[in-house]
Amino acid sequence: QVQLVQSGAEVKKPGASVKVSCKASGYIFFNYGISWVRQAPGQGLEWMGWTSAYNHNATYAQDFQHRVTMTTDTSTRTVYLELRSLRSDDTAVYYCARRITSPAEDWFDPWGQGTLVTVSS
Amino acid sequence: QSVLTQPPSASGTPGQGVTISCSGSPSNIGSKIVTWYQQVPGTAPKLLIHSNGQRPSGVPDRFSASKSGTSASLAISGLQSEDEADYHCAAWDDSLNGWVFGGGTKLTVL
Numbered sequence: 001q002v003q004l005v006q007s008g009a010e011v012k013k014p015g016a017s018v019k020v021s022c023k024a025s026g027y028i029f030f031n032y033g034i035s036w037v038r039q040a041p042g043q044g045l046e047w048m049g050w051t052s053a054y055n056h057n058a059t060y061a062q063d064f065q066h067r068v069t070m071t072t073d074t075s076t077r078t079v080y081l082e083l084r085s086l087r088s089d090d091t092a093v094y095y096c097a098r099r100i101t102s103p104a105e106d107w108f109d110p111w112g113q114g115t116l117v118t119v120s121s
Numbered sequence: 122q123s124v125l126t127q128p129p130s131a132s133g134t135p136g137q138g139v140t141i142s143c144s145g146s147p148s149n150i151g152s153k154i155v156t157w158y159q160q161v162p163g164t165a166p167k168l169l170i171h172s173n174g175q176r177p178s179g180v181p182d183r184f185s186a187s188k189s190g191t192s193a194s195l196a197i198s199g200l201q202s203e204d205e206a207d208y209h210c211a212a213w214d215d216s217l218n219g220w221v222f223g224g225g226t227k228l229t230v231l
Binding site for chain 1 (some may be wrong): 123153154155156158164165167168171172177183184197211213216217219222223224225
């Protein structure tokens with residue numbers, strides 16, 4: 001079955017960087033992009049950007065453009081999210097999700113299990 | 122502060138119906154299709170409805186969605202205890218050039 005498995009929880013200090021992985025299985029990897037969405041404690045979902053598994057192009061949300069990088073390793077079917085210059089308000093669960101595209105719209109399905117990133121001094 | 126506005130909570134008793142609203146603007150809901158996700162506390166979101174009402178396999182037809190102007194709604198009929206979860210609306214935003222979400226609505230089945 002289609003599955004996205006993410007790396008484990010991380011604890012980082014302010015100013016540091018974190019790299020979260022998302023390993024895909026059960027589908028033709030090149031046919032779909034991967035989006036990253038985060039959820040701060042008790043808050044809603046926030047889209048961070050997406051990357052194409054086909055040509056590795058990435059599009060980032062305006063709020064993250066200057067400190068996020070999304071990369072793809074096709075040999076291991078793994079997508080990575082790197083977030084730099086961490087602040088306490090980056091504490092959140094980070095999700096990867098497969099992007100499904102149709103002529104009229106896109107949606108996310110399935111989602112990874114989530115990775116908790118805690119930023120604390 | 123989420124771009125799309127949802128009520129923070131909703132509730133109903135088993136067997137009842139409930140509607141969850143999602144308000145946006147012309148650059149998102151007003152011109153784009155709204156997608157709904159269900160999130161049981163402590164787990165990842167799950168696709169609930171896409172493409173103007175399409176439900177993935179396994180989602181019961183008790184769930185339906187509609188849209189009018191810059192607002193969208195998720196309707197759940199015949200509430201069951203397993204429906205207790207957070208519900209999130211989402212849409213592409215042409216002004217922000219990205220996806221936007223609502224703050225989520227926590228549904229309690231009394």
